[in-house]
Amino acid sequence: MEVKEVVSILNAKVICGKQYLDKSVDFGFASDLMSDVLTLDADNILLITGLSNLQTIRTLEMSDICVVILARDKKASKGMIELAIESDLLIIETEKSMFKTAGLLFEAGLKSVY
Amino acid sequence: MVEETISLQYKIDGGDFKKAGYASSQIKKRLQKLNIHPKVIKKIVIALYEAEINVVAYAYDAVIRIEIGNETVKVKIKDNGPGIQDINQAMEKGYSTASSKIREMGFGAGMGLSNMKKNSDKFDIKSKINEGTEINIINYRINIKNENN
Ligand SMILES: Nc1ncnc2c1ncn2[C@@H]1O[C@H](COP(=O)(O)OP(=O)(O)OP(=O)(O)O)[C@@H](O)[C@H]1O
Ligand SMILES: [Mg+2]
Numbered sequence: 001m002e003v004k005e006v007v008s009i010l011n012a013k014v015i016c017g018k019q020y021l022d023k024s025v026d027f028g029f030a031s032d033l034m035s036d037v038l039t040l041d042a043d044n045i046l047l048i049t050g051l052s053n054l055q056t057i058r059t060l061e062m063s064d065i066c067v068v069i070l071a072r073d074k075k076a077s078k079g080m081i082e083l084a085i086e087s088d089l090l091i092i093e094t095e096k097s098m099f100k101t102a103g104l105l106f107e108a109g110l111k112s113v114y
Numbered sequence: 115m116v117e118e119t120i121s122l123q124y125k126i127d128g129g130d131f132k133k134a135g136y137a138s139s140q141i142k143k144r145l146q147k148l149n150i151h152p153k154v155i156k157k158i159v160i161a162l163y164e165a166e167i168n169v170v171a172y173a174y175d176a177v178i179r180i181e182i183g184n185e186t187v188k189v190k191i192k193d194n195g196p197g198i199q200d201i202n203q204a205m206e207k208g209y210s211t212a213s214s215k216i217r218e219m220g221f222g223a224g225m226g227l228s229n230m231k232k233n234s235d236k237f238d239i240k241s242k243i244n245e246g247t248e249i250n251i252i253n254y255r256i257n258i259k260n261e262n263n
Contacts, residue, residue: 035223038160039232051220055167058135059220062142062163064156079132087139 001025001110003067003090006046009104010094012069015076017090023066028110030071030102034059042113048101050074057083057091066090071098120148122180126169128195131219134170137178138163148182151256157233158187158253164226165191165249171216172196173246189251198241205231205239 004021007014014021030048031037037047037059045065049056052074060068061083067090070076076084076091084091094101106112122144124137142159146152162178169176173195181188198204205227212222231237236252 032220033223034220035225035229038164039225039229053219054132055134055219055221058139058163062135062138062156062159064152 006105007092009108010096010101012092012094015091015093016081016084020090025067026111027113028102028105029113030098037063040113048098050098052076054079054083060089061087069094069101071096071101120182124178126166126176128169128174131170134166135163138166141180154253154255158189161230161233161251162189164230167221168226169193171212185255187253187255192248193246195246197243197245198247199243201239201241
């Protein structure tokens with residue numbers, strides 16, 4: 001599924017990385033626990049999280065995950081956006097809950113990791 | 115063929131969560147310029163980042179040393195810190211002494227050390243109480259062209 005489809009399904013706001021909207025993702029993973037995210041082996045993962053801090057972006061960078069959805073109206077800080085741009089990452093914000101975000105994307109065909 | 119080794123060294127400070135991951139990020143960028151397979155780079159930087167978070171969370175400071183050879187990438191993380199009382203227990207999935215501050219940052223699930231081991235071809239950890247912890251990791255480089263992974 002292309003990231004731009006994700007954005008339209010959620011009617012979400014792209015904070016940075018608009019030039020990567022053509023990228024495609026196969027799996028979704030929802031967690032506030034970066035410890036868990038770091039253990040994932042799959043490729044082309046999209047992360048849904050309620051944790052919005054610098055380590056969220058560092059975790060994406062190290063895990064080769066190129067897109068994160070900050071759910072439930074969590075906002076990306078200036079520092080997070082700078083780091084994300086440096087590593088070519090997409091940050092998307094939505095007011096929807098993690099549950100609803102995950103549900104809508106699962107319904108649209110995004111696979112679960114486990 | 116003559117073994118050419120590139121050595122890198124980074125210092126990390128404990129306690130500063132804002133900077134955690136900076137060294138891993140710099141190292142990732144260096145490895146990407148050296149024609150190392152992305153899957154190998156991912157293993158190395160995941161383990162490094164876990165180690166960096168542990169230093170920030172539990173130790174005072176640390177030195178990271180990387181040696182990139184033709185066949186292997188070796189990583190050493192040596193910290194000054196309280197050390198680990200029972201390494202077998204610390205390696206268990208789910209064992210954690212993380213503070214609430216660390217948990218609020220998205221860590222403290224007790225997965226880090228076992229994940230470092232999972233992402234290493236060779237993994238060794240030793241620790242002395244009131245001195246510190248030393249972790250040595252070796253990962254083999256795989257050929258970009260005839261990929262067998
Ligand atoms: N460098 C270190 N110095 C002192 N104690 C450590 C060090 N690294 C780990 N520990 C101890 O080992 C425990 C387990 O570490 P591990 O990295 O596996 O999990 P965690 O840091 O608690 O959580 P996670 O890594 O999943 O976020 C820690 O809670 C801590 O008590
Ligand atoms: Mg840890």
